[in-house]
Amino acid sequence: MDHLVLASASPRRKEILQKLNIPFTTFSPNADETLPSGLLPSEFVKTLALRKARLAFDHFPQAVIIGSDTIVVCNDIILGKPKNCEEAKYMLKQLSGQVHSVYTGVAIIYEDRMETFYEKTDVEFWELTEIEINQYIKSGEPFDKAGAYGIQGQGALLVKKIIGDYYTVVGLPISRLYRTLIEMGLSFLPK
Numbered sequence: 001m002d003h004l005v006l007a008s009a010s011p012r013r014k015e016i017l018q019k020l021n022i023p024f025t026t027f028s029p030n031a032d033e034t035l036p037s038g039l040l041p042s043e044f045v046k047t048l049a050l051r052k053a054r055l056a057f058d059h060f061p062q063a064v065i066i067g068s069d070t071i072v073v074c075n076d077i078i079l080g081k082p083k084n085c086e087e088a089k090y091m092l093k094q095l096s097g098q099v100h101s102v103y104t105g106v107a108i109i110y111e112d113r114m115e116t117f118y119e120k121t122d123v124e125f126w127e128l129t130e131i132e133i134n135q136y137i138k139s140g141e142p143f144d145k146a147g148a149y150g151i152q153g154q155g156a157l158l159v160k161k162i163i164g165d166y167y168t169v170v171g172l173p174i175s176r177l178y179r180t181l182i183e184m185g186l187s188f189l190p191k
């Protein structure tokens with residue numbers, strides 16, 4: 001077996017994966033993130049995670065590859081990363097006072113083996129005022145994050161309650177990933 005490759009440009013995923021305490025490199029997958037409408041959120045995130053992992057696998061066929069994708073689902077609408085202030089505002093207004101679900105899909109590819117899974121965490125937001133939303137957008141934090149917020153940053157102030165793994169919200173459910181790698185018998189991990 002070669003090394004571990006995280007198929008992600010996300011600094012958060014990199015930080016979370018460091019918890020495994022094993023060396024890894026990163027690869028920016030530049031995946032086309034469009035998918036046909038009507039997919040279940042769980043299928044959506046697993047498909048995109050696999051797409052990202054496959055792009056890295058083409059470059060590192062000897063490595064263990066990890067791909068991941070995160071979306072926010074509120075009232076059956078999938079919220080990805082906002083492209084501008086208007087989209088960020090729209091998303092935060094949708095989330096205000098509501099419970100939404102964050103789905104993160106993970107794909108692991110190693111030689112001819114492939115595993116995918118997803119985790120879902122429910123997040124409840126406080127009722128947000130227009131001023132609060134505008135101030136939060138000014139922080140710049142929403143723009144590279146699904147649903148236009150980051151629970152690990154100032155976005156923590158918007159969150160009333162979560163049910164599920166915190167790391168699913170930040171973009172990589174590390175404990176499930178850790179266990180899946182062990183189940184796959186990958187030897188760089190303790191048995």
Ligand SMILES: Cc1cn([C@H]2C[C@H](O)[C@@H](COP(=O)(O)OP(=O)(O)OP(=O)(O)O)O2)c(=O)[nH]c1=O
Nearest residue numbers: 008009010069070145146149150151169170171
């Ligand atoms: C809801 C939420 C999302 N996010 C982030 C996690 C993901 O990085 C991002 C969702 O976009 P993704 O497309 O899943 O990931 P990415 O574009 O950042 O990185 P890559 O495709 O290269 O792996 O939103 C947070 O950091 N905090 C949060 O609270």
